[in-house]
Amino acid sequence: MAPALQGKGQTIMEMVLFWVLAVVAVAAGVGVIAQRSATRSALCLLANFCCLAGLYVLLNAQFVALVQVIVYAGAIVVLFLFVVLLLGAEGAEEKPGARRAQWVAAALLGALLLAGIVWALAPGTGAPAGALTRSDNVREIGAALLSSYAIPFELTAVVLLIAIIGTLVLAKKRLEE
């Protein structure tokens, strides 16, 4: 947020943006699990990720927001859509009615889990707003990644390499059959 915008107007705008993004994010999340068709679930997931990117901007994490759009919305959702269409998995499931008990159980467990998480987070919710209003967000992240988080950062490369090899092995076996 630009310092010039500070004041009551900015607070109200932030609140409005937060509520719009939050409501759309939750609605899209419900869509992911409620849509009968896998393609629509993937598109709801896309909407959810875009809302989260907006929330990251509100949280002053512009770089994470960019990466969210590029990696999640760009790569992951496209991969999902690609596989859904490749497998023809479109709407290939769920006899309605048969799963009602499962929905009830999941709703109960979900409510319990939500209460648990909120209870666990409650001590942290009164945290005062830190003074992270610097605008060189990318520089800070870069410095942290290459100094205190250098080893996790390098290990990420190993994780990605293993993922590539694993995917290749799984796909290659399929071709040989």
Add this chain to the structure above:
Amino acid sequence: MVPASYYLILGAVLFVLGAAGVLVRRNALVMLMSVELMLSAVSLTLVTYSRFLGQVDGQVFALLVMAVAAAEVAVGLAVVVALVRHKDTTDVDEMDSC
């Protein structure tokens, strides 16, 4: 400024939605999507704490979570594709029974 608790509760709600999706849906692809939902909800919580504690660490973790999520989705989808070629269904119950 929006209080931290709003973001944290939103993250919790999204996480629970993802968990419910894994429990309820039987399409392997939609289950993977629900796992992604849970991962991104946790990222939101991390970034929220990063903002309100005034430290950049949470954002670094969020970026690492994204890298792991990308790897997970690539391998997970490859497993699903291999399973579907083998069992000819994306329904996990049917996969289990045949």
